[in-house]
Amino acid sequence: MNGCYSAIKYTGLLSNLLYMLLGIGVMAGAGLGLQVAEPNTPEHTYFVKSLVLGGTICMIVMFGCYGMVCNLLCVNLIFTLFILIALAAEYLQLHHYHSPSPRSSAGAWQQLELAWSGLDREPDLMHQYEAARHCCGFNGADDYRRLHLLVPASCYQATANDTAQQVYPIGCLETLSHSQRYIQQRDKLAMWAIVGLEIFILLQTVALSVLLFRLRQRQRLARRQVPPGVRREPRSNHVTASRAQLLNEA
Structure with a gap:
C-alpha cells in the first residue's frame, strides 16, 4: 500500500504542476488581451474572467500540493471540494456555450x-x-x-x-466570422483540457485520501497491538498491585 500511495502522490504532484502551468498560461493570455481590449467591452470582461480563472487555478494547486506533501487528510478533502466547485463552474460555462456570431465580439x-x-x-x-x-x-x-x-x-x-x-x-x-469561430473553438478546447485534467486530479486526490485514511488506521492499530511474547495484564491488576504496594510500604 505504501508503494501505491507514493506512486499516486508523485503523479498527483506532476498533474498539479501541469495544472498550474495551464493556469499561468491562461493568465498570460488574459494579460496580453487586456492590453489591447477596450474597457467596458465584452472582450475586456472575458479577459478579466480568464485572469481570475487562472489565478484561482494557481491558488487551488498550491493548496493541493501542500496537502500532498504534508500528507494531511483534511487538506486533501478540502482540495477535493475546491476541484468539485471548479468543475461545476466550468461545466456550467461549457453547457451554456453559444454558437459564435459575427456580433459576438462587439469591438471587432x-x-x-x-x-x-x-x-x-x-x-x-x-x-x-x-x-x-x-x-x-x-x-x-x-x-x-x-x-x-x-x-x-x-x-x-x-x-x-x-x-x-x-x-x-x-x-x-x-473573415471576421471565421476568426471569431477559431478563437471560440480554441478557447473551448482549452477549457475542455482544463476540465479533463481536473477530473484526473480529482480521481487522484480521492484515491490518495482513501489510501491515506487506511494508512492512518493501520498506524493506529499497530500502536495498540502488543508485540508477540508480551502479555498485557488487565488494568484492574495494575491498580490492585499499586494499592498492595502502598499498603506494604505503610
Missing part, C-alpha cells in the same frame, strides 16, 4: 462597421482593414461594384506575377 464588429460606413469619407480605414485581414468589401468585391466604385488595390492578392492579380474571394464579414 464595430471596427469593421465603422470602416465600411466611412468608406466615402476615409477610405483608407477600409483599405487598411482589407489589407490586414486579406478580404475585400463588406460581403465581397461585388459591394464596390454595386456602389459603382473601383475595386481598390487592397483587395488584390499579392502574387509573384503582377499581371495575374486576383481579388480576395471572401468579404471582411466572413
Whole structure:
C-alpha cells in the first residue's frame, strides 16, 4: 500500500504542476488581451474572467500540493471540494456555450462597421482593414461594384506575377466570422483540457485520501497491538498491585 500511495502522490504532484502551468498560461493570455481590449467591452470582461480563472487555478494547486506533501487528510478533502466547485463552474460555462456570431465580439464588429460606413469619407480605414485581414468589401468585391466604385488595390492578392492579380474571394464579414469561430473553438478546447485534467486530479486526490485514511488506521492499530511474547495484564491488576504496594510500604 505504501508503494501505491507514493506512486499516486508523485503523479498527483506532476498533474498539479501541469495544472498550474495551464493556469499561468491562461493568465498570460488574459494579460496580453487586456492590453489591447477596450474597457467596458465584452472582450475586456472575458479577459478579466480568464485572469481570475487562472489565478484561482494557481491558488487551488498550491493548496493541493501542500496537502500532498504534508500528507494531511483534511487538506486533501478540502482540495477535493475546491476541484468539485471548479468543475461545476466550468461545466456550467461549457453547457451554456453559444454558437459564435459575427456580433459576438462587439469591438471587432464595430471596427469593421465603422470602416465600411466611412468608406466615402476615409477610405483608407477600409483599405487598411482589407489589407490586414486579406478580404475585400463588406460581403465581397461585388459591394464596390454595386456602389459603382473601383475595386481598390487592397483587395488584390499579392502574387509573384503582377499581371495575374486576383481579388480576395471572401468579404471582411466572413473573415471576421471565421476568426471569431477559431478563437471560440480554441478557447473551448482549452477549457475542455482544463476540465479533463481536473477530473484526473480529482480521481487522484480521492484515491490518495482513501489510501491515506487506511494508512492512518493501520498506524493506529499497530500502536495498540502488543508485540508477540508480551502479555498485557488487565488494568484492574495494575491498580490492585499499586494499592498492595502502598499498603506494604505503610
